Structure formats: C-alpha cells, structure tokens
Amino acid sequence: MTDSISTTTATGPLDGVRVIDLSTVVMGPYAAQILGDLGADVVKIESPVDAVRTGHYRTTPGMTPLSLNVNRNKRSVTLNLKDATEHAQALELIDTADVLITNMRPDALGRLGMTYDDLAGRNPSLVYAHAQGFRSDSDRVGDAAYDETVQAASGLVDIADRALGEPVYLPTILGDKVSSLTIAYSVLAALLHRSRTGQGQRIEIPMTDTLIAFNLVEHLAGHVYEPAQGPTGFPLSMAKGHRAVRTKDGLACVIPYHPRNFRDFFAAADRPDLAADPRVNGEAIDSADHEALAALIDECAPRLTTAEWAEVCTEHSIPMAPVLELDRAHEDSYVRGGHLLDTVEHPTEGAIRTVGIPVKFSATPGSIRRLAPVPGQDTADVLAELATR
Template identity: 80%
Template sequence: MMDRTAEATTGPLDGVRVIDLSTVVMGPYAAQILGDLGADVIKIESPSDTVRLGPYRNTRGMTPLNLNVNRNKRSVALNLKDETERGRALELIDTADALITNMRPGALARLGLGYPEVAARNPGLVYAHAQGFRSDSDRAGNAAYDETVQAASGLVDVANRAIGRPVFLPTILGDKVSALTIVYSVLAALLHRDRTGTGQHVEIPMTDTLIAFNLVEHLSGHVFEPPVGSTGFPLSMAKGHRAVPTRDGLACVIPYGPQNFRDFFAAAGRPDLAEDPRVNGEAIADADVDGLMDLVEECSPSLTTEEWERVCAEHSIPMASVLELDRAGEDPYVREGHLLDVVEHPTEGAIHTVGIPLRFSATPGSIRRLAPLPGQHTEEVFDELATQR
C-alpha cells in the first residue's frame, strides 16, 4: 500500500489559495487538479449538500465520485443562505487568489457572491465561472448536463455519422474537458494578476468549450470557404476505426502508410496481402482504408496481444493493448507510473486513488490530503483565519 505522505511536495502552486464553490464534477475536478499542483484548496459546501449522495462503504457522502474529485482540499460547511455564514464565506474569499464556481449567475447575485460584489472586496481575485451556455446567449439560463453539451457541441452528430446511432460518448467528456479549460484559464489569469496586480472574471461556457474542442479536426473540409469537402475527420469517421481481436484479447493496431501494412501482413503470416497493390504505392488511398482495416481485423487473431506488441514495436506500427478497467491496477504501465494506487483513507479504509499524470522536474505535485468529509475542516480553517487578522 502506498504511503501518500512519503513523497509529498509543495508543488508549483504552493502559496496559491483557491476557493472551490462548485458541485458535481467539472468545478471540483478543476479545483482538485490545482490542489494536486500545490494550491491550498478550500471547498465551501452546504451542510445539506445532496450532490455527494450515492454508493458508499463507511460514511454517507463519501462516494466514489467524491473520493475521485475532492482530494487535496479542505472542506468548510457553510449555509450560504444564512447571512452570518455567508459573511464567513466572504471572509474566506477575501484571502483567496482564485475562486471556481458553477452556480447560476442569478443565484450568485442573490447571495451577493457575483463577480462585481466579490471583486469590490478582493480586486486581485481570479473569478472562474463555468456554466452550460454563454452568458450573453439566449440559452444562458438553461440547465446543462454533460449529455446536453455533447449534443449541442456536435459530438452526438459525429457518433451518429460514424456508427449509425446518436449515442453519447460513454464518459463525461464535457465536464472533464471543461475542467481542464478552467485550470489553464485560472493559471493564465493568475499570471496576468501577478504581472499587473489585477484580477478578472473568466467565463468558461461548457458548450463553447466543447464546440471548439470538437471542431479542431471535425471541421475538416469546412475550414475553407467555400468548403472543399465534408465535415468529419476521415480517419475517425472510418468504418474500420476500431480495436481488433488478438488471439487472447483486444488491441488497437493502426498501420500508417504502406510499409506498416506490409510489415503487419507479413507478421500475420499473410505474404499474399503484403504484395497487395493497395499497400505497395507511395501512400494509402482514402478509398482503400476501410477495406485494409477489415483485413487487419481478419489477420489480428493470428498472434497474441503480447506478440503483437513485440512485432509492432519492432516495425514502428502504432499499437496498444486495450486496458480493461476492471484490471487497470494490474497493468504494468499503470502500476509502474503510480496511476492507480491503493491508499488508506482515514474513514473509508483502503481505496484506490488515481495518480497525478504530470511530471515536474523541480516542483512535482503530490497527494497530500485524501477527500475530506463534508465540513471536516470548518473549525481549522476559521481558526487559521482568526490568527491571520
């Protein structure tokens, strides 16, 4: 079992204080990343917060999702509808470098926690506000969830065109991509603040973020006006864009270029296919990709996954075995990189925690605190605040 304190470091954001006034995944995940990088993150949550409901082992509210997005934080329980407790929240915000929230603008204004009110007290604050739709649009007040954002950003259209079904991607992509956008937006605004002394309001609309994310490759031929082709990145939309079976599992095998295909077919014991005219020109024609990938799938069961790993590494063919999530902790790459470790939580016992994927040579991030109980640090935080006055 990993000792989470053995390698604890201050991290590149040591000395930065972040107030996490957000719920569900997007805001909390962004705040956790900043905490992983060394920031002092204080999560303000309602004493009756229902978002933490879900399956748990020992303590109500300590759900898998909560354990995954609230580490490296201290939790303060405050009822923001109570004037006295709202005043205590403002005192905390006065000490912060950044605030992250996904509350609706109307609710923030009613509580006196909108940007104008908060900036008047703390002009150096970076105020990161995330919501489903842009604030100056006619959808500004609409409720938004990951699925609605996937639909509004075109991701459902891409799925429908690629596989013939308008499905949602089986991950909360909108929340997590928006969380990463919050992180780099906050860091950029903090850099500006450090240069000028001035904070600012940063708006992160989920739908706008996912539209920009989606169109990087899928705008495709419509980059040009008039268009020179259809939307949709051809490789991603291809019928053969899928993992293939090996003798004992599944793998992603993506030959690029004629030589990759020839080497693959030769290794599969199909020298006849290695002589196919489609893989003996200067490049692979777009019209031939689906047919060739069908042949890759036909040949892939000839070797085990481990054998394909060796062949593909030898011939520089892009390849990866399919990680089975149920066995992720047993995967050598995951294990050696500490991407999933077992740690001892103070109240929940042994749990798996996801590692920090970034590597800093001088100021590495660290997991200093596991997810707190709701309100666990209320007294500690306000005792600190009293001594700083």
C-alpha cells in the first residue's frame, strides 16, 4: 500500500522558522531535515555537485538512496556561489533566515564572505551553526574529516580494538549522525536564547569533540578519578562475548543484568547447576565475571527459540529483544506500528520507503510535507519569493 505525503502547512513546533541548509553530505543535511520534520521551512542551497547525490539511483540523476533520506521537507535551490549574481542571491536568502547550517571549511567561508561576522552584520538575529571536523582553535582546523577519521580521532576505534580484538570502524556513520543531533539541539537552544534576547549567535559543532564527549560518558570509567582508580572502558561493553546470541532459530539480544536475571535465565535453559553458581548468587554481578557469564549465556541460548526466550524474559523481567533484520524491517510489527517505515509515492522516483519521524508531540506533531527534491527543483519559486519580501 502506498501512502501520500501531506502537503498541508507545517504545524510542528518550528512552524514559522526558516532554515538555510548550506551543507553537504550527511551531518548538516540530516540536522536540517530534522528541523524540517519539526515544521521549519528549510531551503537547501546546493551546488550542482554534492557527494551524497552521486552513486546509485533508480531513475533520476542525483536522487540516490542517501539523498532521499537526508533531504525531505526541504526546497532545493541550485546556486553557484562563485558567480557574482548567484552569490548575491544566496546572501539575500540568508538575510531571510532564522538559522543557517553549514559545514564548509573556514577558509572557503572566508573567501565567500559567509563567515558569521560577515553575515551577522546583515542579519544580527541569525543563528549560525557551523559544523566541521575539528575545533577552530586547534592545529587541525583545516584537516579533512570523514566519519572514519573521526571514529579514530575520538577513541572509538580504540574501544573497538580492545573489545573486539580488531581496530574496526563501526558500520554506521556514527560521527556524522551524532553530530547531526548535536546541531539540531544546539540550534533549538540558540533559538530559545534569541526569543528571550533577540540576539543571534554562532554555534561551532566539531565532529571530533562531539564524538569524544559521546564516547567518554561511560568509557572514561576509572579515569574519571585523578589519579585514575582503574582503566578506561565500560566493563560490560568491553567484555569479550558481549554480543547478541544465537537462539534455536535466530538471533536475539538477551542481557541479564542482575543476579536474579541470571538465575532465571539458567533455570529456563534447564541448567540448575549454573543457577546455583556463586557468581550469580551475590548481591551484584562482579565485573570480572562478565566475560565468563557471557560465554555461558551464548552456550545456553540455542536451547530455546527466539519466541520462547521472549516469553521467558518477559515473565522474569530479563532485558531481551529479537534482532531486527534490516531486510525485513518493513515487515516488523513494531516498525509498522510506529510508521517508522512507510511506502510513499515520490514525484520522480515512484514508490519509495521513507523513514518516519521518531519523536511524537501531543500538541505540535511533526510531519513529512515534502519528499526529497530533485537538485534545483525549487530555485525559481524560492528566488521569486525574494521579490515579494
């Protein structure tokens, strides 16, 4: 079944806010899409070439799967910022904005006359969100940053190496997407400040700093103290064998946390000997035992099916979830119930699946009003609006 997209006026909490998306790839565009989902009018200024628009597409050049997932609820304006006339049009659009999101390098912004100081003189109330790989006051400010380099520079690769025995990159662009969320909440905070004071401001969101702070919440561990009282690394996450288990018919996350959880798990697996083990009969599980107990969970899990483990874990309040297979996510009852994947009709791409809005507002719900535009689709309409302001 194919659903249609609402074309009604935005009703989300950011209705009336205009965002100019002057960013590329994922970090900035995903943040701008989130603000669009929440009701903002997002105008994407893009050059004829964007990495996210290159690669596989079904019918229309530039309409790649990734571009479809980070550019909805936007209008696309194609401008060549090196052309004097089109550069001036871009500045006029920014003059109308409440928020600007960019991930251009500082030297490029300087050459274009689009630094915060340049634009604040024209639009003092502008919230200027500048995302980049490294802090502007560091000696790495001009370095290229990709998700893999940020995973390395933030310590995430070290975490993986210690936990998995191999310095792998996580198979998701975590640095980009965590930074996207950080851009979004930072912009909202700056808009709140502006509503109270009338003042805009510059926000700097360095990917590496963002992911370092993210990683250290639990992994600073014993180094929270000075001098250190133990190693870095959250013990449970770092334990060998800390992974989903194979049941009789599939994969599941089964995570007993408390001694009672372990005893109930082992009893259900028909292992009374393990249920009586001293390691699961104290007041808490010793972190030194995590690895050995994980191996026992792995050993016992194939005794029951995933559905049977779900019943056992629900009965005994043991944290558990079947592993969602991405190829079948659109069939999953939880995903379907939350409209987290809906099939819709795109004007140029035909039937596509679109990811839903995960946050629910009781009074000002977000909405998907526009599917991702073809590059430059809205240039004439948006520029025409400038003449009426």
